[in-house]
Amino acid sequence: MQTLPVNGFDMAYLEAGSSPPLVCVHGSLCDFRIWSSVMGLLSKNHRVIAPSLRHFFPDHWDGVGDTYSIAQHVDDVIAFIEKLGIGPVDLMGHSRGGHITFRVAQRRPDLLRRLILAEPGGELDASLDPAYKPGPSPLAARIAASAEVIAKGDIDGGLAIFIDALEGPGAWKRMPATPKQLLRDNATTMIGQMRDSRPPFSKADAEAIKTPTLFIGGANTRGTPPLVLRALAANVKGSRTEMIPRATHPMFEQAPQKYCEIVLAFLAEA
Numbered sequence: 466m467q468t469l470p471v472n473g474f475d476m477a478y479l480e481a482g483s484s485p486p487l488v489c490v491h492g493s494l495c496d497f498r499i500w501s502s503v504m505g506l507l508s509k510n511h512r513v514i515a516p517s518l519r520h521f522f523p524d525h526w527d528g529v530g531d532t533y534s535i536a537q538h539v540d541d542v543i544a545f546i547e548k549l550g551i552g553p554v555d556l557m558g559h560s561r562g563g564h565i566t567f568r569v570a571q572r573r574p575d576l577l578r579r580l581i582l583a584e585p586g587g588e589l590d591a592s593l594d595p596a597y598k599p600g601p602s603p604l605a606a607r608i609a610a611s612a613e614v615i616a617k618g619d620i621d622g623g624l625a626i627f628i629d630a631l632e633g634p635g636a637w638k639r640m641p642a643t644p645k646q647l648l649r650d651n652a653t654t655m656i657g658q659m660r661d662s663r664p665p666f667s668k669a670d671a672e673a674i675k676t677p678t679l680f681i682g683g684a685n686t687r688g689t690p691p692l693v694l695r696a697l698a699a700n701v702k703g704s705r706t707e708m709i710p711r712a713t714h715p716m717f718e719q720a721p722q723k724y725c726e727i728v729l730a731f732l733a734e735a
Contacts (some may be wrong), residue, residue, distance in 0.1 A: 466523070468601075469516075471544045472537075477523050478516035482508030484576070486551050487732065489515040490542060492560025492586060493658060494651045496522040496685070499559075502718050506725040511555070511732065516545055518562075520657060522650040522652070533657025535561075535664075546576045549557065551600045555732055557581035560690070560714065564663060567697075570676045579732060580676045584683065584690040584714055585697065592668035593696040604689055612659035618653045627655065631714060633687065644718075666693065671700035678704040679731045681724065683712035690714055 468475040479497045481504055491499045497515040507513045518538050520526035526533075542565055546554055556577050558566030563585025570580050590606065591597040601609075609629040615623030625637035628648070637645075680698045682691055698706045707727045709716045717724040 468544060469548050471541050471548060474519050474541065476516050476541065476545055477518070478514055479504070480512065480514050480688075481505070482510070484512050485732075486549070486554040487511040487513050488542075488546060488549075488554045488556050489506070489513060490556070490558040490562035490566050490645045491515070491518065491521070492558075492562045494624070494648045494654060495559075496647065496651055498522070498647055499547055502641070502721040503725050503728075506721065507728065510729055512550070512551075514554075516542075518542075518565075520654055522647070526653050526657075528533050528653040528656030531660070533654060534661055535564060535568065538565050539572065539628040542566070542569050542637075543576065544609055546573075553578040555579045555581070557583065557728070558585065559583040559717070561586040561658075567666075567670075569677075570674050571670060574674075574676050577676045580674070580678045581681065581728060581731065582678065582694075582697070583681045584686060584694055585680075585717065586690065587663060588665040588689070589693060589696050590665040590667045593666060593671070593700070594692070597665075602689075608655060609659045615652050615655050623655060624648050624652055631688070666697060668700055671697045672702065674701045674704075677734075679728070680704060680706040681716065681727060682706070682708050683714055683716040683719070684708045684710050686713045686716075 468477050489500050490516045496517040500515045504513050520533050556566050563582040564587045590604045611623045611627035628637040678701050680694050698704050709720050709723050712719045
């Protein structure tokens, strides 16, 4: 593990392999360890750099304060890439990390060579979703319910609310011990995410992405993520979409070989 001072925060990261650089941004309740199933395969051809975002493991945050937000994490990722000083990078984000990397591509395309969005998290506005209704989304309601239980000290109870909503009833109970512990290590970030006023994706946002972009999804993912993926992919010019059979939202953990084949083929293009 290494650290890099970024916007007043020591950002921890893991690194393996040699150039060209591929920066990987994790999603909700995760940290740099979530990429362990693909880091070895990807690092055979790339310098894989996986940071943990502000307030995630190995940091132990108490959930207090206003320094957890999409805007802060976007600023941090931009500053992290700049501090690396290695020129344009390939940038990959999963879930909430996909939202962050999407916003980085909007703001600083000069920092990027290629963009990979694995089921980017978020909501759609009326320009992308004919059924759009103002107000909190069902996902925001689930996050709030999870965060409220976690804030009271019931870590497993709060995590079960969120994971079961994402992966289906009983998903938390069936989860193996190691990934459960990773989620526990980051549980208090749900409290910050409850206050995380991330803007919805718009058609104009998607059309503004000029970086060559790959969308990856799990063919069996439930709920909002597939809707967001399809809407964005249809409006990011020249983008491509790959779906992994029999996989759900954590597709790179469920099918690491296939995931890496897709990513490496995309990154190898001129």
